[in-house]
Amino acid sequence: MMQQTINVMKERIQTRGLYQIVKEVSSFHRIQASGGFRAAANWCCDWLNSRGVQARVLHYPAPAGGYAGSYRLFQEWNCTAGWCRLAGPEGFVLADYSVEPISLIQKSCACDWREQTLDLVEMTEGCEEEAYEGWDLEGKVLFTHQHINKFSWAIQKRGALGIVSDYLNETPHVRIPEELLDALNYTSFWWEHTPGERQAFGFVVSPRTSLHLQKLCRQRRQAFEKGECESPYLALNAYVEATLENGTSEVVEAVLPGESEESVLVCAHLCHPCASANDNASGVAGAMTLMAAIHAAVEAGQLPPLKKTIRMILVPEFTGTYNYLNDGRDKTLYTAGINLDMIGAKQEDTTGPITVTGLPFAMPSFEGDLATLLLQELKQEVNSREDLLLQNVRTDAVPFGLGSDHFILSDPQVGIPSIMLGQWPDKYYHTNADTIERLDMNVLKFSTLLAAVYVYTLCDLHKRDARLILNHQCTRLMARMEAITRRAMLAHSDPRELAAQLGALKEFYTEAARRLCEQAGLEPAKPLARLNALLPGRVQWAEEGPVYRRLFGDPLESLEKRMLDEPDKLALVREYNRRHEAEPDKEMQEALCVYYIDGVRSCGRVADQVIAELGGGNKAMLLEYQRLLAGCGLLETVR
Structure with a gap:
C-alpha cells in the first residue's frame, strides 16, 4: 500500500503548483497577530476551499498579557509606514518599511520625528548596563551591535526611545555577517505587557550599512573631541505609523473527513516577514498541497477513502498551536502529527539536508520510524528524470530537538506524537535573503511527497x-x-x-x-x-526525592514569561536562569524534564532519564528546576 500511495502522490504533487503557492504566500508580510498575517490566512483558506478541501480561518483573542494554556499572548500589531534617515549633510536612508518591511523592527511603537532630530548613540562598550555608567541615554536612539533584547534596560530604565540594530544571528560554520553584507536580520520586539513597560521603535541595517554608519559615528566623535561640532552624535529623523492593541490572532484549519473522528494533524507555521520563502512558505506550500493531493486522489478513486480524518493547521509559530490546543477541542482524538518547517531550499553551500526530527523518549511511538523508512522508500525506483532528481535530495534523521511547533504537540500531556520535517542548517533563514530564488522545487516536492505518504499511511495503516x-x-x-x-x-x-x-x-x-x-x-x-x-536486559531507574505532578497541560515555552504577573516568583526564575545561563543544552534539558514529570516518576528518576536520553546533563540543575517549578505553583507533590 505504501508504494501505491507514493506513486499516486508523485503524480498529484506538481512542482509548478508548489511554486505558485510559495510565490503567493511569500508576498505577504506575515507578522504574528497582524493584518498581514490575516490576509495571508484568508488567501490560504480560499485556495484550499477552491480545491474542495474544507477550510476556515479561526480567530483567537490577542490581548495584552493573556494566556493560551501556559503560553503568554501579546497584542495585535499593524504598521503602515516607517523610515529612518540621517539628518544633515551625511543624510541617507537607513531603513524604509515601504521598500523592505524587515528593515523595521517588528512591533515597533509609533513615533514622529520628521521635524525634530534624535541623537544616535553608538553602544561601543558592549551590552551590559554597568558599562554605560554616566552615559546620557534619555531620549536617544541606540546604535547596537548585539541582540536588541540585551539593551532592554536602556529602554525601560534609562529612557532610550529607539534602536538601530545591525545584529545578524550568526550560525557556527554556516554564516557570518561578512558573508551576508546586504542581508537584514528578522528582528522583533516581544513586549511583556506588564505595568509601566516602556515601548520603543527600531530599525535594522545590513552589515554593509553598519560598517559605513560606524565610520560616520567614529568621525563625528573625533570631530567633537577637536571642537569641530557641538555634539558627538549623529542626528537622525524617524517616523513610524503603527498601532499595538488588543486584537486577534488567526489559524487556518483544513479538514479531510475520514470514517473516524480520530485525526492525524499536519502543522506548518505561516508567520514571518515578507518573503521568508523557505522559512516557512515552503512548509505552508507542502501542507496545503498534500491536503489537495490526497483529497483529489481519494475523490478520483486512486486511493481508498480515509479511515481517519486529516486536519491541517497553518499557525503563527507557537502562538497558534497553543491557541488551537486550548480552545476546548478534544486532544485525545489526535493520534499523530507532522510539523513542516523549512522544507525546500537549494542544497548548496552550507544549506543542509531534509531532516526528520524524531520523538522525545517520554513520548514513545513509531512515527519517526515511519518517516525515516519513507526517506528510503521514496528513492527506491527511478523511472523518470524527476525520480532521479528526487533520489538526489540529501536527507538525514536526527533525535528530538526544540525550535518549532512539534515541541508542543509531542509533550506527553498534549499526547500527539509529532515528528518535524525540516532543513538545517540554512544560511539565509531569518533574513530578507530568504527568497523564492533560494528554493529548489524538487527538494520541496520530495518533502511534500514524504509528508503526504506519511499522513495517508497513518490514516490507513495496513499490516x-x-x-x-x-x-x-x-x-x-x-x-x-x-x-x-x-x-x-x-x-x-x-x-x-x-x-x-x-x-x-x-x-x-x-x-x-x-x-x-x-x-x-x-x-x-x-x-x-x-x-x-x-538489546537484552533493562535499566533499573533509582527512585530519589519527591514525586511531582504537573498542573499545566502543555510545555513551558518560557517559564520567565509565565511568571511575569507574579514578581516574587519571577525573581526566583531570573536568579535561577542567571546562575545556569552557561549550562550547555539548558533549554533542552528543561523541556525533557517537564515531559517526564508524570505523577509517577520521582524527581531523581526524571533527572536521570533526561541525562540518559541526551547522553549527558546536569542533575543538580534538573533537581533544582523541578523544585523551582513546584515553588512557582506549577507542580504538586504526589508523595
Whole structure:
C-alpha cells in the first residue's frame, strides 16, 4: 500500500503548483497577530476551499498579557509606514518599511520625528548596563551591535526611545555577517505587557550599512573631541505609523473527513516577514498541497477513502498551536502529527539536508520510524528524470530537538506524537535573503511527497506496512546502539552511564513497537522478543526525592514569561536562569524534564532519564528546576 500511495502522490504533487503557492504566500508580510498575517490566512483558506478541501480561518483573542494554556499572548500589531534617515549633510536612508518591511523592527511603537532630530548613540562598550555608567541615554536612539533584547534596560530604565540594530544571528560554520553584507536580520520586539513597560521603535541595517554608519559615528566623535561640532552624535529623523492593541490572532484549519473522528494533524507555521520563502512558505506550500493531493486522489478513486480524518493547521509559530490546543477541542482524538518547517531550499553551500526530527523518549511511538523508512522508500525506483532528481535530495534523521511547533504537540500531556520535517542548517533563514530564488522545487516536492505518504499511511495503516516499519525499527535501534556505544567509548564514559543510555533507548523502542502493533492489529510478542534479543536486559531507574505532578497541560515555552504577573516568583526564575545561563543544552534539558514529570516518576528518576536520553546533563540543575517549578505553583507533590 505504501508504494501505491507514493506513486499516486508523485503524480498529484506538481512542482509548478508548489511554486505558485510559495510565490503567493511569500508576498505577504506575515507578522504574528497582524493584518498581514490575516490576509495571508484568508488567501490560504480560499485556495484550499477552491480545491474542495474544507477550510476556515479561526480567530483567537490577542490581548495584552493573556494566556493560551501556559503560553503568554501579546497584542495585535499593524504598521503602515516607517523610515529612518540621517539628518544633515551625511543624510541617507537607513531603513524604509515601504521598500523592505524587515528593515523595521517588528512591533515597533509609533513615533514622529520628521521635524525634530534624535541623537544616535553608538553602544561601543558592549551590552551590559554597568558599562554605560554616566552615559546620557534619555531620549536617544541606540546604535547596537548585539541582540536588541540585551539593551532592554536602556529602554525601560534609562529612557532610550529607539534602536538601530545591525545584529545578524550568526550560525557556527554556516554564516557570518561578512558573508551576508546586504542581508537584514528578522528582528522583533516581544513586549511583556506588564505595568509601566516602556515601548520603543527600531530599525535594522545590513552589515554593509553598519560598517559605513560606524565610520560616520567614529568621525563625528573625533570631530567633537577637536571642537569641530557641538555634539558627538549623529542626528537622525524617524517616523513610524503603527498601532499595538488588543486584537486577534488567526489559524487556518483544513479538514479531510475520514470514517473516524480520530485525526492525524499536519502543522506548518505561516508567520514571518515578507518573503521568508523557505522559512516557512515552503512548509505552508507542502501542507496545503498534500491536503489537495490526497483529497483529489481519494475523490478520483486512486486511493481508498480515509479511515481517519486529516486536519491541517497553518499557525503563527507557537502562538497558534497553543491557541488551537486550548480552545476546548478534544486532544485525545489526535493520534499523530507532522510539523513542516523549512522544507525546500537549494542544497548548496552550507544549506543542509531534509531532516526528520524524531520523538522525545517520554513520548514513545513509531512515527519517526515511519518517516525515516519513507526517506528510503521514496528513492527506491527511478523511472523518470524527476525520480532521479528526487533520489538526489540529501536527507538525514536526527533525535528530538526544540525550535518549532512539534515541541508542543509531542509533550506527553498534549499526547500527539509529532515528528518535524525540516532543513538545517540554512544560511539565509531569518533574513530578507530568504527568497523564492533560494528554493529548489524538487527538494520541496520530495518533502511534500514524504509528508503526504506519511499522513495517508497513518490514516490507513495496513499490516504489511506495519511489518515494514517493525523491520526498520530494528535497523534504527542497532544504528543508534552503535552510535551511543561508540560515543561512550571515545569519551571513556562510566559503564553505568552507557547502560542507562541503552536502557532508555530500549524502553522507547519497546513501547513504540507495542503502539505500532496495537494500531495495526498485530500480535506484539514476536516483535518485542526480537527487540529484546537485540538489546537484552533493562535499566533499573533509582527512585530519589519527591514525586511531582504537573498542573499545566502543555510545555513551558518560557517559564520567565509565565511568571511575569507574579514578581516574587519571577525573581526566583531570573536568579535561577542567571546562575545556569552557561549550562550547555539548558533549554533542552528543561523541556525533557517537564515531559517526564508524570505523577509517577520521582524527581531523581526524571533527572536521570533526561541525562540518559541526551547522553549527558546536569542533575543538580534538573533537581533544582523541578523544585523551582513546584515553588512557582506549577507542580504538586504526589508523595
